[in-house]
Amino acid sequence: MTPGRRRLALACAGTAASVLLAGAGGVALAGSAAPTATPTPRTVDLPPAERGFAPVQASPVLPAVPAKDIPWTVADPAFDYDPTTGRPGAAFTPLVGADGQPRTRVLTGIDRGASYRIEVPLQGWNGDVVFWEHGYRGVGTTLWVDNPGFGLRETYIDAGYAWAASSYSANRYDIRSAMISTERLATRFDRLVAPADDRYLQGLSMGGHIIAGLLERKEVRWDGAAPMCGVMGDVAQFDIPLSYNLVAQALAEVDAFPFSAPAEYAAAIPRIKQALGLPVSPTGPNPTLTERGEVLRNVAIDLTGGPRPGAENAFTYWEGQTFTLGGFAADPTGTLGGVTRGRIATNAGVLYPTTFTFPDGRTLNERVERVAAAPGARRDHWTNSVTRLRGTFEVPVVSIHTLGDLFVPFEHQRIYAAKAHRQGTGGLLVQRTVRSAGHCEFSPAEAAQTFTDMVAWAQSLEGSGPVRRPAGEDVLNRTAVASPTFGCRFTSTGTGGTRGLFAPCPAPAPAA
Secondary structure, three states, X not given: OOHHHHHHHHHHHHHHHHHHHHOOOOOOEXXXXXXXXXXXXXXXXXXXXXXXXXXXXXXXXXXXXXXXXXXXXXXXXOEEEXXXXXXXXXXXXXXXXXXXXEOEEEEEEEEOOEEEEEEEEOOOOOOOEEEEEOOOOOOOOEEOOOOOOOOHHHHHHHOOOEEEEEOOOOOOOOHHHHXXXXXXXXXXXXXXXXXXXXXXXXXXXXXXXXXXXXXXXXXXOOOEEEEEOOXXXXXXXXXXXXXXXXXXXXXXXXXOOOOOOHHHHHHHHHHHHHHHOOOXXXXXXXXXXXXXXXXXXXXXXXXXXOOOOOHHHHHHHHHOOOHHHHHHHOOOOOOOOOOOOOOOOOOOOEOOOOOOEOOOOOEHHXXXXXXXXXXXXXXXXXXXXXXXXXXXXXXXXXXXXXXXXXXXXXXXXXXXXXXXXXXXXXXXXXXXXXXXXXXXXXXXXXXXXXXXXXXXXXXXXXXXXXXXXXXXOOOOOHXXXXXXXXXXXXOOOXXXXXXXXXXXXXXXXXXX
């Protein structure tokens, strides 16, 4: 993006931020809704005695396990890898045309402990490359690289783009290692293929956190990004489950925290679910929520993005899998498998949006246990594996998120939008939602449209013609988010998956 065009985009962002922080109405920005309100404050900054909260439990500092101390196994990038069997699969070969001849050339290799794949069109390469950022792969010790999902491999090649992907040099929730691996791959691409004209980023889930971190590090010149279902609110990914579980325990009057082993907490989950009448199946039949179960549902909806279409059904879908309660049990120390030096999550100052009162006269906010993060676990420093995001990016970003996702909740988009507008970069951010409840449950058309709209916008900022800022949604406007039709604009037609959990969108008006 040229400096002049960047100044124009950031000037628009500054206008939006001024309006936002002043609390005035929204300003239209080239066809996209401008935010009109900040997220509802969920923390209070008062001493514990004045808050009326329970005393805050300290979390101890624990030894972290550096990635360099883990004996990683790197799977051969020339073959697919099946993590369920640990065996290689099909070979990574070029795409072929209708005549059966290769349309691309492919390159694979291993660099500083990270495997990579690169694919370049044999004819019609436009000089640009897309870096695909994969999501979380657990705490296993085998590293593997795969192709972009959602049919994007073909989307990129058909449009003349090369693409590259890395396994990263570590698994776990290690954003720093992933960013360094991607930056090294960008340099390697320039050496092995040719210096790229423009570099774009697209990826999903934890890959969204990586993308946002790369844009802020600025170690490599990036020209645009399209994170999908991304962890854009950084540590909120861990704070929300902590709140969910501690609120559930308080309402069920089951004291199960802290715990020393997954089995210990898992034994308490059936008691919590029974006391609250929580779902036992994603689709039913299910017990009827008790009054306290309804309180948990409503608190969970607020924590994950506020009232929005399909929220109650999404709660049933995820709680029916015992997802948030069960996932919490898997990490007793809260260190993400040794990534952080002690528990990273906290709910010390969270004000839960409920007036529920127990028979003894205490409110839920007074009763729920309060937990502090371990000292240093959330530090905002470039050496921290869980990178903190500030919203200081300088290129167009088009993000997309499913409304009912409770693994990486929609709330991440609201947090990221608020940060961007505080930084004056909101004019470079467009956000969209899709009406499904699954994590990263997008159609190929939705994923491809996110990319093509981002690229068109980025390229328009490099030229002298009109700026082609794509349409988006106002994720900070709670009234807009709660509208029954929110998300319809960017949800492609068709059913399947969890889309039936949402009311049908109105039929498009017939063309005049």
